[in-house]
Amino acid sequence: MYSEKVMDHVRNPRNVGEIKDPDGYGMVGNPCCGDVMEMFLKIENNIIVDIKFRTFGCGAAIATSSMVTEMIKGKTLEEALNVTNKQVTKALDGLPEQKMHCSVLAEQGIRAALYDYYSKHNLPVPEGLKQSKTVKCAD
Amino acid sequence: MDFIYLDNNATTPLNPVVLESMLPFLKEDYGNASSVHELGRRARTALEKSRGQIADLFNAKPEEIIFTSCGTESDNYAILGTAYLPENRHKQIITSKIEHHAVLHTVEFLEKQGYPAVYLDVDENGIIKLDQLEKALEKETSLVSIMYANNEVGSLQPIEQIAKMCNEKGVKFHTDAVQAFAKHPVDMSKIPIDMLSLSAHKIYGPKGVGAMYIRKGVKLFRLMHGGHHEKNKRPGTENVAGIVGLATAARRLQNNHEEENKRLSLLRDKLQTALLNNIPDCYVNGMNAARLANTLNIRFDYVEGESILLHLDMEGICASSGSACTSDTLEPSHVLLAMCVPKERAHGSIRFSLGETNTEEQIDKVIDLMPTLIKKLRSMSPLGHKSNK
Numbered sequence: 001m002y003s004e005k006v007m008d009h010v011r012n013p014r015n016v017g018e019i020k021d022p023d024g025y026g027m028v029g030n031p032c033c034g035d036v037m038e039m040f041l042k043i044e045n046n047i048i049v050d051i052k053f054r055t056f057g058c059g060a061a062i063a064t065s066s067m068v069t070e071m072i073k074g075k076t077l078e079e080a081l082n083v084t085n086k087q088v089t090k091a092l093d094g095l096p097e098q099k100m101h102c103s104v105l106a107e108q109g110i111r112a113a114l115y116d117y118y119s120k121h122n123l124p125v126p127e128g129l130k131q132s133k134t135v136k137c138a139d
Numbered sequence: 140m141d142f143i144y145l146d147n148n149a150t151t152p153l154n155p156v157v158l159e160s161m162l163p164f165l166k167e168d169y170g171n172a173s174s175v176h177e178l179g180r181r182a183r184t185a186l187e188k189s190r191g192q193i194a195d196l197f198n199a200k201p202e203e204i205i206f207t208s209c210g211t212e213s214d215n216y217a218i219l220g221t222a223y224l225p226e227n228r229h230k231q232i233i234t235s236k237i238e239h240h241a242v243l244h245t246v247e248f249l250e251k252q253g254y255p256a257v258y259l260d261v262d263e264n265g266i267i268k269l270d271q272l273e274k275a276l277e278k279e280t281s282l283v284s285i286m287y288a289n290n291e292v293g294s295l296q297p298i299e300q301i302a303k304m305c306n307e308k309g310v311k312f313h314t315d316a317v318q319a320f321a322k323h324p325v326d327m328s329k330i331p332i333d334m335l336s337l338s339a340h341k342i343y344g345p346k347g348v349g350a351m352y353i354r355k356g357v358k359l360f361r362l363m364h365g366g367h368h369e370k371n372k373r374p375g376t377e378n379v380a381g382i383v384g385l386a387t388a389a390r391r392l393q394n395n396h397e398e399e400n401k402r403l404s405l406l407r408d409k410l411q412t413a414l415l416n417n418i419p420d421c422y423v424n425g426m427n428a429a430r431l432a433n434t435l436n437i438r439f440d441y442v443e444g445e446s447i448l449l450h451l452d453m454e455g456i457c458a459s460s461g462s463a464c465t466s467d468t469l470e471p472s473h474v475l476l477a478m479c480v481p482k483e484r485a486h487g488s489i490r491f492s493l494g495e496t497n498t499e500e501q502i503d504k505v506i507d508l509m510p511t512l513i514k515k516l517r518s519m520s521p522l523g524h525k526s527n528k
């Protein structure tokens with residue numbers, strides 16, 4: 001079902017963990033839907049110098065979280081903002097159709113963490129960036 | 140890699156004795172059971188012998204057994220075949236919330252055609268509530284369909300009581316016994332079950348063959364049209380090799396069911412106790428139910444089921460989950476939800492279902508592995524520990 005690349009990231013996820021006092025932090029998803037992702041950023045001179053994540057979710061959710069951290073580490077904030085789900089899934093050699101909805105977390109997580117960074121540091125928030133939604137189960 | 144196969148409720152490995160019994164009908168005795176010549180007669184003899192053997196297991200008559208292509212087909216025939224009888228048009232049908240999709244989706248299909256349907260609730264152990272059934276039976280009902288044993292958590296329903304309640308009301312009763320057949324023998328001379336579905340591939344037989352017990356006198360609307368096979372009820376050239384395999388598998392298992400159930404429940408309980416003792420925040424779904432001896436459905440807070448399965452798979456261990464995101468709905472297992480397991484916890488549930496090939500050594504390996512695996516996944520999870528953001 002999953003590509004070798006996906007399984008590699010599930011087996012050995014990159015950049016798992018947390019960053020104390022992160023410059024940007026975001027949490028997206030919903031435990032009721034089975035996927036939650038947390039993203040920690042360390043930012044210096046407009047560059048993501050360190051990044052960590054934690055994920056509660058299926059193989060696709062873990063692999064996309066892991067892959068996206070690899071893709072944006074060392075990149076500028078603008079470059080990070082331009083990373084899309086599509087690019088992440090492509091870098092993983094694709095995902096099964098019914099798993100595509102699990103891959104949106106990666107992009108959302110980055111954007112939520114960047115929103116947190118911009119707003120905490122009183123920087124102008126780029127257009128379209130939104131605060132991460134609070135994670136709560138309805139029932 | 141040597142697999143540790145703990146997914147026997149999904150399907151079972153074909154037993155070598157069963158395979159052996161099938162081979163003549165895949166090789167030299169390939170005749171069509173409807174043919175008049177010697178090869179045809181040999182096939183017919185094997186077919187009727189198998190029918191008699193299955194009937195014996197139920198203390199029933201051979202003419203009360205028909206062969207089908209699978210458990211799903213048997214379920215469909217029992218439900219649609221009853222509902223489509225002219226006298227049953229648009230009469231109420233009662234089932235439960237924890238049925239296999241073969242039953243659930245069939246009843247939902249009828250509901251869309253204007254048949255009122257009742258889906259009985261279950262308690263936290265996955266057992267239906269008899270008072271609710273009694274109440275539902277006050278309305279004119281054509282059929283009650285309640286599974287014998289649930290495939291996800293293993294809960295055994297009070298089939299004898301249900302059958303008697305239906306019988307008193309003159310309502311037909313069908314049970315999907317796909318998971319219980321040959322493990323929990325049923326004496327049809329004692330329990331008034333009208334129809335029962337079974338399948339070969341859950342009892343170490345081949346895939347793609349099933350059967351149905353239909354009590355003498357029970358009428359069904361014909362769904363398939365063709366030749367005069369299976370008492371005019373189910374046309375199609377009989378899968379003789381598969382049917383012989385089904386009969387061999389059923390006899391083997393039922394003759395040995397007490398011993399095997401005991402062996403499996405010891406192994407299952409060992410696994411269950413060890414996981415509960417060695418892993419914090421884990422719970423058995425259906426812990427206090429009368430349960431299939433081989434089934435353990437267990438949930439681990441803060442981790443997701445599929446990620447557990449993938450990590451087990453890396454070690455050659457096969458299990459399963461009612462994982463949500465394989466479906467489009469994001470909903471976890473309908474069975475666990477009906478048992479009032481909260482959604483976020485249902486997502487962390489996995490099922491170990493043991494079978495005759497499992498050894499204590501294999502179970503010990505799983506017991507060794509699980510605590511580390513869950514710990515790793517929990518350390519990767521944003522849930523369950525206060526983050527220092």
Ligand SMILES: Cc1ncc(COP(=O)(O)O)c(C=O)c1O
Nearest residue numbers: 209210211239241290315317338
């Ligand atoms: C309870 C139950 N009913 C029906 C079925 C369907 O049987 P089959 O796979 O033979 O169609 C299964 C297994 O998949 C089952 O577990």
Ligand SMILES: [Zn+2]
Nearest residue numbers: 058061102464
């Ligand atoms: Zn997912």
